[in-house]
Amino acid sequence: xxxxxxxxxxxxxxSLRLSCAASGYFSKRCMAWFRQAPGKEREGVAxxxxxxxxxxxxxxxxxxxxxxQDNAKNTVYLQMNSxxxxxxxxxxxxxxxxDCDLHYEYPYWGQGTQxxxx
Numbered sequence: 001x002x003x004x005x006x007x008x009x010x011x012x013x014x015s016l017r018l019s020c021a022a023s024g025y026f027s028k029r030c031m032a033w034f035r036q037a038p039g040k041e042r043e044g045v046a047x048x049x050x051x052x053x054x055x056x057x058x059x060x061x062x063x064x065x066x067x068x069q070d071n072a073k074n075t076v077y078l079q080m081n082s083x084x085x086x087x088x089x090x091x092x093x094x095x096x097x098x099d100c101d102l103h104y105e106y107p108y109w110g111q112g113t114q115x116x117x118x
């Protein structure tokens with residue numbers, strides 16, 4: 001089970017931190033954040049190998065967004081800085097077993113959290 005939190009409304013250039021709490025075994029999984037805005041295709045934003053592994057970020061958010069984890073809390077975070085109106089979307093936490101890449105399929109999804117940037 002994946003439970004997101006931390007979405008909300010923010011002005012342009014502001015910051016938000018999204019959290020995703022995962023139940024079950026946490027280590028050596030690929031957890032990723034995707035987003036989807038109305039009328040746009042779903043986009044992979046960032047991914048991380050849980051248990052202290054590599055991270056990956058989409059070029060559109062590189063340098064502004066950072067994905068991290070707290071293994072003790074089974075939680076993955078997405079720190080979003082310098083937010084732009086085009087970052088507004090529903091953000092989803094996802095999980096897959098196996099290789100970590102934003103272009104792979106992710107079978108497990110959270111309910112999503114809305115991010116609004118004005």
